[in-house]
Amino acid sequence: MATGSQVGAPVGDKDAQLKSKAENVSRLIDALNTDTDMVLVAVGADVEPLTPVVWAKGAYIVQLLEGASEAEALLVMLQEVLNRGRDAALVASLEDLSLTAETVHRMVAAFCAAGDEIWAVVPETEMRQGHPVLMGRRMIELFLRGQKWSSADEVVSSNLERVRTVKADNTTASKAASGTVWKAPWD
DSSP states (O other): OOBOOOTTOOHHHHHHHHHHHHHHHHHHHHHHHTTOSEEEEEESTTHHHHHHHHHHTTOEEEEOOTTOOHHHHHHHHHHHHHHTTOSEEEEEETTOTTOOHHHHHHHHHHHHHSOTTOOEEEEGGGOSTTOOEEEEHHHHHHHHHSSOOSSHHHHHHTTGGGEEEEOOOSOOOOOOOOOEEEEEOOO
């Protein structure tokens, strides 16, 4: 899901929401930068206030159309990953702030060590709606060119024999504003 302000929210609330989103984007980019080489951040209506945070962390913004659904955002972002010459993407949402640098490291290491039969890696404690998922090219291709999936969860759960789980870091964080950050690990 792309970031965006609540329609009709009081100005003070919007400012607080944007500050919270900026902090969450910054924290998540830091976690992803540990073991990956490119961060793409899907941004909707809040592109202007979030741009300085994204750029300061060495990440890239991909502007989404206003009102883009989660599936449309995922399609745009996964295609952008391929357009930038990457063969894998770590998909994470700001709605679940439990993704840490340690969990990212474990996911990337497991993916790099897995054979061709593994197309995705997820944290074992996160096997639920909206969990972070590291998708390899074959899983990305399934999503982009296959049936009309509505989420990364659908394509992953439909191909569980191709998914490896790894132990997640025990660090937990509270839930926050919505948004999506997409990360392309090294190939």
